[in-house]
Amino acid sequence: MSFQDLEAGTLRPPAPAPLPQVVAHGVFQIHTKAAALRQLGDALGTPKETPALRARLRATQAEATRLAKTTSQNLKQGNDNNSIAPGSKLAMDFEAAMRELLQVQQRVRAAERRVQLQLQQRRKEEQELLAFSVDGGKELAEVEEERDQGIREVDQVIAELDAILGELALAALADDDDQGGGGGAVGDHGDIERTAETTSRAEEEVSWAAEVEMAAPVSPGSSSSTKCLLLAAVGLILFIFLVVLV
Structure with a gap:
């Protein structure tokens, strides 16, 4: 900003950050959200689990998914303007962050299912013992429904993360073709992806x-x-x- 701008009282908006810097920051945030999700997911089914904790878990999942989508779009834009190569270290860092986030989401889903099974078994035992109160049954049913909804949401998140990883693999294959890569290497890469x-x-x-x-x-x-x-x-x-x- 020049002295003339100050005298005129005009302020120029700050220049946008370079795309590689934006993507790198997004990768860091994804790692941070994955660590937070792991900690919250480990509390499921323990005395630490509360309605507030489950609400924080849902909010963190939503924020992590938003970050993953935004960073993926920025990475695609960087690929289009050649500021970020598909096979660059930054692209591989993003893929590693996505795989970590996907693994944590799968871990949360497994914990949700495990606790849901325990709730269903507990409800069945209480019904068999005829010690099942109306209020208690209603509360347990509400918790089960909330858990089912959580599992459905995690399934949707995992599907979206899988789709992003699939797009990354296609971008890498397209880059190999542009550089004259052999068809055998592409086939091997596809076999490895399918095997994984x-x-x-x-x-x-x-x-x-x-x-x-x-x-x-x-x-x-x-x-x-x-x-x-x-x-x-x-x-x-x-x-x-x-x-x-x-």
């Missing part, structure tokens, strides 16, 4: 089956079938890793 996705789903199924086994009433038949499911899922994971190694 399949492995992630298999691991989630193992975690979900383990949670069901811990929360549900134990009977010889159900225990045997759950163990078979776990063994099959673990075998699937090992097979996938062997395919990748070979």
